[in-house]
Amino acid sequence: MNKTQIVWSDEEKAVMSPRLLDWYDQEMRLLPWRENTDPYRVWVSEIMLQQTQVVTVIPYFHRFLDWFPTIKDLAEAEEDRLLKAWEGLGYYSRVRNMQSAAQDIMERFGGKMPSNIEDILSLKGIGPYTGGAIGSIAYKLVEPAIDGNVMRVYSRLFCLGDDIGEAKSRKVFDEKVRETMSQERPGDFNQALMDLGATVCTPTSPKCEICPLKEMCGALSRDQTTDFPVKKKKIKTVPMFYVALAVQNDKEEYLLNKRPEDGLLANMWTFPLVEVSKSVYTQMAQDWQNYQQDTKEPNLFDFVAEEDVSLLDDSLIGLLNEEQPDVIWQKQPIGEVKHVFSHRKWHLLLAKGFTRVEKELKLKENEQWVHVEDFDSFVFPKPQQKMVVILDEKRNK
DNA sequence: AATGCGGGGTT
DNA sequence: AACCCAGCATT
Numbered sequence: 001m002n003k004t005q006i007v008w009s010d011e012e013k014a015v016m017s018p019r020l021l022d023w024y025d026q027e028m029r030l031l032p033w034r035e036n037t038d039p040y041r042v043w044v045s046e047i048m049l050q051q052t053q054v055v056t057v058i059p060y061f062h063r064f065l066d067w068f069p070t071i072k073d074l075a076e077a078e079e080d081r082l083l084k085a086w087e088g089l090g091y092y093s094r095v096r097n098m099q100s101a102a103q104d105i106m107e108r109f110g111g112k113m114p115s116n117i118e119d120i121l122s123l124k125g126i127g128p129y130t131g132g133a134i135g136s137i138a139y140k141l142v143e144p145a146i147d148g149n150v151m152r153v154y155s156r157l158f159c160l161g162d163d164i165g166e167a168k169s170r171k172v173f174d175e176k177v178r179e180t181m182s183q184e185r186p187g188d189f190n191q192a193l194m195d196l197g198a199t200v201c202t203p204t205s206p207k208c209e210i211c212p213l214k215e216m217c218g219a220l221s222r223d224q225t226t227d228f229p230v231k232k233k234k235i236k237t238v239p240m241f242y243v244a245l246a247v248q249n250d251k252e253e254y255l256l257n258k259r260p261e262d263g264l265l266a267n268m269w270t271f272p273l274v275e276v277s278k279s280v281y282t283q284m285a286q287d288w289q290n291y292q293q294d295t296k297e298p299n300l301f302d303f304v305a306e307e308d309v310s311l312l313d314d315s316l317i318g319l320l321n322e323e324q325p326d327v328i329w330q331k332q333p334i335g336e337v338k339h340v341f342s343h344r345k346w347h348l349l350l351a352k353g354f355t356r357v358e359k360e361l362k363l364k365e366n367e368q369w370v371h372v373e374d375f376d377s378f379v380f381p382k383p384q385q386k387m388v389v390i391l392d393e394k395r396n397k
Numbered sequence: 398a399a400t401g402c403g404g405g406g407t408t
Numbered sequence: 409a410a411c412c413c414a415g416c417a418t419t
Contacts, residue, residue: 047415050414050415050416051402051403051404051405051413051414051415052403052404052405052414053404053405053406053413055405056404056405088403088404089403089404090402090403090404090405091402091403091404091415091416092402092403093401093402093416093417094402094415094416097416097417124416124417125415125416125417126416127415127416127417128415128416129415129416130415130416147414147415148413148414148415149413164414165414166398167398167399168398203412203413204407204408204412231414235414263401263402264401264402264403265402265403266402339403339404340403340404340405341402341403341404342401342402342403342404342414343400343401343402343403344402381403381404382403382404
């Protein structure tokens, strides 16, 4: 197989950006953040678009600008409100970093996004990609904005075999884009590349027949489009196993637990989670399956009698009783949730219980009783949202 | 250079 | 269930 890179003459380089821009002028996607090139709007959209698809971002973008219309509003926002605006988008440090940058902009740049690349890149959460996007779109700076789309397009155009997952490959793509990008319309050029990568030069089954650059694509001419881009590293997701405790008191409030301020899903709320081993989890899940097959009925009101609790040390109830002795637990889980993060996979068995009316449950510092009607004012990550859906379904049975 | 950090899609 | 998509900060 031919693994040599393609080299373009100056004439070929000069042809590329006009073709791409002509295509963009015809086919550009009409997106909310393209209505104008206000730096703040560009910034918000580019941060949201990191690792996130356009269709997902659109509603968040509107709401975010509604809640925080200016950099000043963002700088002064409550952390909780900020997180709420990002709820469900993922990578929550993005919005914390954005607020930190907004405060920085208020102090250092009088509340206005700086217009030179060095100052833009000095802001927290703005790296080479986002800096290039803001600089080129909002200020017409001739800076590349190289994301996964662009690396895919260029790896195919030039048959670049550099592993896109390695930091040192960045330089290779940076040089190629700088050699070919439009000096007159850098922002449109960068956006055109992203559109091309998203709609034509897609990861699987690219639509080469409609590509404006098909005559100059090395990978296509060699019938190697599926060989690019090259990426070797595989991400391993570590499985984690939990029992989630949905405890209700006599006011029908649920116990919620606020996660630590560092790490995964920082400062977000879930039902209390008890980590269990894989073997314990598997056994519980198996018991539950058997139970469902035996009874063929909802287990909604099937509680463990108080006098039996001590006999059930190895069961779900045994574990729950150890965790929360002042709760009456249902015999079996009421649902299972699985959720994949970037580096972890959570397996959750949802257990439901009620506090004994005569006993006061001791709350930890980070715990609170909350009625379902007030769930909206708490920031829930996806696994928690999935568990709430299960509770909802069971309630309506 | 390696790791942590969410959530979505398709096959 | 197993595969794909992947910027930036921190260490």
